Amino acid sequence: MKNTPTALMYHDRTKHRPARYAASLGYMDWETQPNPFRRYENTPLISLTHSEITPPYHLLFEPEALPCAPLCLESLSQLLRYSLGLAAWKSQGGSRWALRCNASSGNLQPTECYVIAPAIEGISSKSTLTHYAPREHALELLHTYDDVLPDGSFTIALSSILWREAWKYGERSWRYCQLDAGHAYGAIKTASSILGWECEILSVETEEIARLCGLDQNERFDDSEHESPDMLLRIGIANKNSTLPQTPRLASSANLLSHAHHDWPVLEVIDHATHGLYPITTPLKTSRKSPPPSKSAGEIILKRRSAQAMDGSSITEAQFRQILDSSNFCAEASDVHFMMFVHRVEGLERGLYAFVRRTEDVDILKNEMDESFLWEACNDGLYLLRTGDYRGVSQMISCNQEIAKEGAFSFGMLTSFSCALESHGAIGYKNFYHQCGALGQMLYLEATSLGLSATGIGCFLDDEFHALLGLKNQRFQSLYHFTIGRAIVDMRITTESGY
Numbered sequence: 001m002k003n004t005p006t007a008l009m010y011h012d013r014t015k016h017r018p019a020r021y022a023a024s025l026g027y028m029d030w031e032t033q034p035n036p037f038r039r040y041e042n043t044p045l046i047s048l049t050h051s052e053i054t055p056p057y058h059l060l061f062e063p064e065a066l067p068c069a070p071l072c073l074e075s076l077s078q079l080l081r082y083s084l085g086l087a088a089w090k091s092q093g094g095s096r097w098a099l100r101c102n103a104s105s106g107n108l109q110p111t112e113c114y115v116i117a118p119a120i121e122g123i124s125s126k127s128t129l130t131h132y133a134p135r136e137h138a139l140e141l142l143h144t145y146d147d148v149l150p151d152g153s154f155t156i157a158l159s160s161i162l163w164r165e166a167w168k169y170g171e172r173s174w175r176y177c178q179l180d181a182g183h184a185y186g187a188i189k190t191a192s193s194i195l196g197w198e199c200e201i202l203s204v205e206t207e208e209i210a211r212l213c214g215l216d217q218n219e220r221f222d223d224s225e226h227e228s229p230d231m232l233l234r235i236g237i238a239n240k241n242s243t244l245p246q247t248p249r250l251a252s253s254a255n256l257l258s259h260a261h262h263d264w265p266v267l268e269v270i271d272h273a274t275h276g277l278y279p280i281t282t283p284l285k286t287s288r289k290s291p292p293p294s295k296s297a298g299e300i301i302l303k304r305r306s307a308q309a310m311d312g313s314s315i316t317e318a319q320f321r322q323i324l325d326s327s328n329f330c331a332e333a334s335d336v337h338f339m340m341f342v343h344r345v346e347g348l349e350r351g352l353y354a355f356v357r358r359t360e361d362v363d364i365l366k367n368e369m370d371e372s373f374l375w376e377a378c379n380d381g382l383y384l385l386r387t388g389d390y391r392g393v394s395q396m397i398s399c400n401q402e403i404a405k406e407g408a409f410s411f412g413m414l415t416s417f418s419c420a421l422e423s424h425g426a427i428g429y430k431n432f433y434h435q436c437g438a439l440g441q442m443l444y445l446e447a448t449s450l451g452l453s454a455t456g457i458g459c460f461l462d463d464e465f466h467a468l469l470g471l472k473n474q475r476f477q478s479l480y481h482f483t484i485g486r487a488i489v490d491m492r493i494t495t496e497s498g499y
């Protein structure tokens, strides 16, 4: 399959090992820190609106509960505001930084968003290609098309500025860009539900995404700051088969994000290898249960924050089960299972558990994993593998981060790695990160809705985790780790609203 050896090479080379982390500078080069906000020169800026009224969060998961909003300036504004918009400004000791609705590794925000929409009053009387500018909550008008695009649905393209993550994380950073793109997709999918809209990933060639947004027009970007196409989303209600317009050469150039760059040649290699036809997965058959009544969706989305420290308290089994069940909202992230260290969940024994999201995979996992595991069924896809205190182990596996130990539980997202590579080639590898990121964004929101907190963990010791599960080959690989519990809030950090 296409470029599979390159994906295997990159994956192995960028594993963190106890005695050798994946290659990076090893220090923060503040002189070259990239600007987190991409802007395009000489483009008209169209302000978006700020409607604060959103439905209760739990209704997002009740089919048909929310009316389908018309596509207009207000609804598009709400979609972007509650997916990729600023959620807060934080400040401490003279530094001030923005946080967004979508979580991002190191808050480096590599994901950019382009919107291809029909004529919308307040934007243009013609169909448009725009770029979302989150700091201004505005759209930059890149092009107006002569083609008339049909009403009712629109297209979003996501891309990654690999340099933004490479600046800090070196060779492992491509992985983080993909997880972040998955988080951005997850955030857009949730915000679409607020408006009663469907959000589907299209199976298109990545080259087509680049062409649509002019990302293949190299002269518009600094050599080290080009954008790599991630995925194309169709959002809305109708016209599922509408064709995409032709984008000519665009006049506007992207702003320069850093004055100098460090080169990590393997990033270009893996980026190149993972282009191709975006794979569409077979969704899970289960759908999520409706959660209990909760606050407004907007409040939960804006409140979602990564915990930097956890207080070591326990959570109830009902909360634990609700969080796991929420992952069914990401039915398209179907080949990902959670291998969990349960530290403090009332009613559950401490130990190592498997949450198998696709029932058919239980026997395959049993065959591949440590043969002494118990596989004691605990309902709804949860299995006890071994009892014991895994707090120290989970901290060690999470690059010694205490949040993994002090959360109520932590886990790794185990993917059917070699099967996806065999079926789809290297782009299947990229797709798995998107699946894991989308799951992560959902879990963050669900934890927030319950008054709990979460943190995505990109820094983990890959093969230490695999060895602990008894995995001996590449059939399954863990691509993203996560912890959920109660956060200790750092009172020294001041918070202001995003806008």
Ligand SMILES: Cc1cc2nc3c(=O)[nH]c(=O)nc-3n(C[C@H](O)[C@H](O)[C@H](O)COP(=O)(O)O)c2cc1C
Pocket (backbone or CB within 6 Å): 099, 100, 101, 102, 103, 104, 105, 106, 107, 176, 179, 180, 183, 304, 305, 306, 307, 308, 401, 455, 456, 457, 458, 459
């Ligand atoms: C892919 C990914 C990996 C992350 N890895 C870590 C990690 O290893 N340790 C950590 O403390 N936070 C980690 N985070 C949390 C980010 O630092 C956090 O999302 C970012 O600072 C923005 O803050 P917010 O989530 O509160 O908006 C990760 C987040 C993502 C999306």
